[in-house]
Amino acid sequence: MSAGIRRIDVGGAQPYRIAIGPGLLHDSASLAEMLRGRHALVVSDANVAPLHADTVVGTLRAARPEARIDTCVFPAGEASKTLANFGVAIDALAALGATRDACVYALGGGMVGDLAGFAAACWMRGIDCVQLPTSLLAMVDSSVGGKTAVDLPQGKNLVGAFHPPRAVFADTTTLRTLPERELRAGLAEVVKYGAIVDAGFLDWLDANADALLAQDTGALAEAIARSCAHKAAIVERDPFEHGERALLNFGHTFGHAIEAEAGYGGLNHGEAVAVGMVLATRLSAALGMADADEAMRLQVLLARFGLPVALPDGLDPEALLARMRLDKKAQAGGLRFVLWSGAGRAQVVPDVPESAVLAVLREA
Numbered sequence: 001m002s003a004g005i006r007r008i009d010v011g012g013a014q015p016y017r018i019a020i021g022p023g024l025l026h027d028s029a030s031l032a033e034m035l036r037g038r039h040a041l042v043v044s045d046a047n048v049a050p051l052h053a054d055t056v057v058g059t060l061r062a063a064r065p066e067a068r069i070d071t072c073v074f075p076a077g078e079a080s081k082t083l084a085n086f087g088v089a090i091d092a093l094a095a096l097g098a099t100r101d102a103c104v105y106a107l108g109g110g111m112v113g114d115l116a117g118f119a120a121a122c123w124m125r126g127i128d129c130v131q132l133p134t135s136l137l138a139m140v141d142s143s144v145g146g147k148t149a150v151d152l153p154q155g156k157n158l159v160g161a162f163h164p165p166r167a168v169f170a171d172t173t174t175l176r177t178l179p180e181r182e183l184r185a186g187l188a189e190v191v192k193y194g195a196i197v198d199a200g201f202l203d204w205l206d207a208n209a210d211a212l213l214a215q216d217t218g219a220l221a222e223a224i225a226r227s228c229a230h231k232a233a234i235v236e237r238d239p240f241e242h243g244e245r246a247l248l249n250f251g252h253t254f255g256h257a258i259e260a261e262a263g264y265g266g267l268n269h270g271e272a273v274a275v276g277m278v279l280a281t282r283l284s285a286a287l288g289m290a291d292a293d294e295a296m297r298l299q300v301l302l303a304r305f306g307l308p309v310a311l312p313d314g315l316d317p318e319a320l321l322a323r324m325r326l327d328k329k330a331q332a333g334g335l336r337f338v339l340w341s342g343a344g345r346a347q348v349v350p351d352v353p354e355s356a357v358l359a360v361l362r363e364a
């Protein structure tokens with residue numbers, strides 16, 4: 001690996017390394033080292049494949065000329081993260097003749113990472129998956145931690161598995177072509193880490209907001225590395241979300257309901273999470289946990305990143321509440337929310353009254 005690459009190790013029963021920096025998609029030795037057998041499936045989407053799939057295939061071929069390498073490309077966007085496309089990816093593995101030592105290379109944003117990761121989790125009950133994130137959101141969040149899934153019309157990520165990647169290579173040069181809207185979406189999940197566990201990181205984001213929006217490479221690399229370090233530490237301690245990992249779901253109970261209720265064609269994930277975090281802080285204030293002024297500071301930072309902070313028009317509060325009953329944190333006894341008591345301080349709160357949630361939605 002070349003200079004300028006940052007590395008973060010994720011420990012636990014299935015340890016792996018996250019590498020962050022320029023040029024990683026060209027690193028033949030590192031990418032090919034992950035291919036234990038002779039079958040590789042590169043999964044991508046219609047925006048990313050024309051930009052980078054040939055590079056990845058060429059990089060693998062250079063080190064492993066004897067390997068069989070197929071590509072599987074989906075239409076871009078959340079609407080592709082379906083059970084039907086999971087079937088398409090499984091068919092591609094079958095056509096490849098993938099043996100248990102095969103490897104799936106997930107090249108793209110979180111949509112590709114979650115879908116390809118889930119196919120890898122299920123093929124022959126689990127084969128290797130290397131995450132090659134190309135969106136900021138995928139670099140800071142979805143490529144790490146092993147949550148894989150597809151959406152159902154009824155709700156986000158309702159069918160999935162925990163399947164840690166074998167490795168993560170975040171080639172930061174791929175961000176050059178990322179649309180600005182998607183860069184901002186990734187910043188929502190970056191803000192999330194500051195909000196839940198690192199007040200100092202929120203200060204840093206405040207101070208570096210302009211540099212991040214201008215795609216300053218140093219600022220972006222720092223934001224990615226700090227975010228990955230937080231996520232790595234949390235998932236290492238709680239890989240299956242029995243406890244503190246749920247903090248990473250801050251803003252997601254509202255956010256996922258917004259995405260699903262709009263049929264996965266409205267706000268993108270990062271945008272929905274931004275609105276969700278604002279609503280979660282309002283719910284926290286309404287329940288007497290948070291200071292309204294501090295909650296406003298989070299909202300101002302999100303708005304500075306060009307993220308939405310209000311509920312989109314046309315979404316029915318009752319319908320959103322019904323969606324939340326299928327949130328994965330919900331229990332038979334009722335809704336559980338990640339609530340907020342100030343910068344860097346979040347906690348999981350059970351039995352949140354639906355009336356309080358509805359009141360926040362009606363005022364949003």
Ligand SMILES: NC(=O)c1ccc[n+]([C@@H]2O[C@H](COP(=O)([O-])OP(=O)(O)OC[C@H]3O[C@@H](n4cnc5c(N)ncnc54)[C@H](O)[C@@H]3O)[C@@H](O)[C@H]2O)c1
Nearest residue numbers: 047076077109110111134135137141142147174177178269
């Ligand atoms: N597994 C997890 O832990 C986890 C964490 C966070 C989010 N997610 C999931 O991730 C998804 C959101 O990820 P996302 O925001 O990356 O969305 P995405 O994968 O849909 O990518 C967003 C858009 O950016 C395009 N794109 C990606 N990289 C590009 C590049 N380098 N150049 C040009 N275009 C590029 C894509 O084609 C797409 O149009 C959601 O499905 C969400 O549920 C999962």
Ligand SMILES: O=C(O)C(=O)C[C@@H](O)[C@H](O)[C@H](O)COP(=O)(O)O
Nearest residue numbers: 141145147156157245248249252328
């Ligand atoms: O890794 C996690 O844990 C997260 O919750 C990260 C979230 O940003 C991500 O959107 C995740 O996919 C949500 O998980 P879900 O269990 O609510 O589907």
Ligand SMILES: [Zn+2]
Nearest residue numbers: 189252269273
């Ligand atoms: Zn998320």
